[in-house]
Amino acid sequence: MKKNKIIALLALSVLVAGAAHAKAKQKVFRLGSASGQVRAFDSTVGIAQKLGFLEEELGKAGYKIEYSYFENGIAINEAFIAGDIDAATIGDVPAFTGYANQIGTVWIGSLSSFSDIAILTRKGSGIKNPRDLEGKNVAINIGTNAQFTFENYLTFHGVDRDKLNIINLTLINHPPAFASGSIDAAFGSAPFLLNAAAEGVADEFYTTKQNPEWSCQGLILASKRFLKADEKALVAFEKAVIRAREELIKNPERWYKTFSGGAIANHPELGDRLYNRDNGRFRDLILRIGEQEIKKGQELYNLLFKLGRYKTARDVNGFVNNSIYEQAEKELKAQGFIITE
Structure with missing residues (x-):
């Protein structure tokens, strides 16, 4: 009996040690939002957060997610420069300002082509x-x-x-x-x-x-450093957001509030005005950065360069990386997940 107890205790200690080792090996994925603490994460990223998709997909890839909230995209750029975040949701002007100043970020996803x-x-x-x-x-x-x-x-x-x-x-x-x-x-x-x-x-x-x-665009940016070292975390992140996008398309009434950062919480009538259900507006929320998004981004960059806001003319194609989205889509489809085209 005593021998059996010793064996059981040894087995338990191995399990505990194994769990502690697995926890110690878990890496951290640091995601920033430019919408502030009050509005927090909105759009499809907010839905992915509320449904637990982010924790689920990143957990499977061996990562724990940490959220950071900033008042605007200017602060997001400062956080990227300081190395305090690995990826972020951000508006187009600060995103392209970061690109103009070569702060080491890359455009890996498009949250919205027409944010009013x-x-x-x-x-x-x-x-x-x-x-x-x-x-x-x-x-x-x-x-x-x-x-x-x-x-x-x-x-x-x-x-x-x-x-x-x-x-x-x-x-x-x-x-x-x-x-x-x-x-x-x-x-x-x-x-x-x-x-x-x-x-x-x-x-x-x-x-x-x-x-x-x-109108402006909503972008997902990643640190070039993080992309090089932890690509699988970014793939897991975009898998979660693709899943959230499908939820929004299928159940728009349920997700208007989250999608707008809670802005229409007390005034649901604004939902129709902000997000027209009849013109396929939600179907513009394709993570893959397409010709429309690139063209609009180039027009923005050119305007701000012309006005002297940026010192160097640049081709925004050098800012784009669709490989993360493509890998995320590939993995989801291999799992039988249907993605709305």
């Missing part, structure tokens, strides 16, 4: 047309994804930038700035600002629904 930007105006501001913006306090978080819309909108309508009192303000601070009367207008993410308009904080003035070509 809105303009809100303060109640009683007297702004009736674009030229009325001149002489007013206009908020925009410079260097974020609203800037592409901002530059195109002002140029198209002949608004003199030098006559705007531009206030560089993070998106989360736009509503309180309207409430205090310190700003007259703001450019920013449509899901966030239209929710503020629905709350009566300010009036809706414009959205890029009128000019889809001025």
Whole structure:
């Protein structure tokens, strides 16, 4: 009996030691979001997080996921430079700014080709047309994804930038700035600002629904260093997001809130306005970076280069890497997973 107890204890110690060794070997995948702590991860990545797909796929690949939240894409770029994150969801302007400055990131996925930007105006501001913006306090978080819309909108309508009192303000601070009367207008993410308009904080003035070509893109970036060393983690990550995309396409009503970062939580009527169910809008959420996404990215880069925001002209094809998506799709299909084309 004593001998059997010793054998059992030895077996148990081997199992415990094995489990501890496996845990010690588990690597960490650090994912950043440019949407801030309040909005956290949105789009299909948010769905993958809520359904546990990220933990599941990365766990199978031997990784634990850690989430980091940043107020904007500028902070995401700083985190990449510091080596604090391995991948991130980010808006197009900061993403291409990082590429322009060669900070060591690569574009591995497209979250959305048409993320709308809105303009809100303060109640009683007297702004009736674009030229009325001149002489007013206009908020925009410079260097974020609203800037592409901002530059195109002002140029198209002949608004003199030098006559705007531009206030560089993070998106989360736009509503309180309207409430205090310190700003007259703001450019920013449509899901966030239209929710503020629905709350009566300010009036809706414009959205890029009128000019889809001025809307922004949502990107997935990875550190080149991490891509080289831990490609399988990025493949696992994109497998989780592909699965989440299929969930969104099949059950859009269920996932509107998560997809918009919770922005339409109290105003579900905004779902139809932000994400048109009849035009296949959700089907644009294909992770593979296509010609449309590259063309739009090049137009953005060229505009900001022309305006002197970037010092060097670059071909954005040098920023693109579709191999991660292609491998993720290949592995899912081999497992019998059906992917909507």
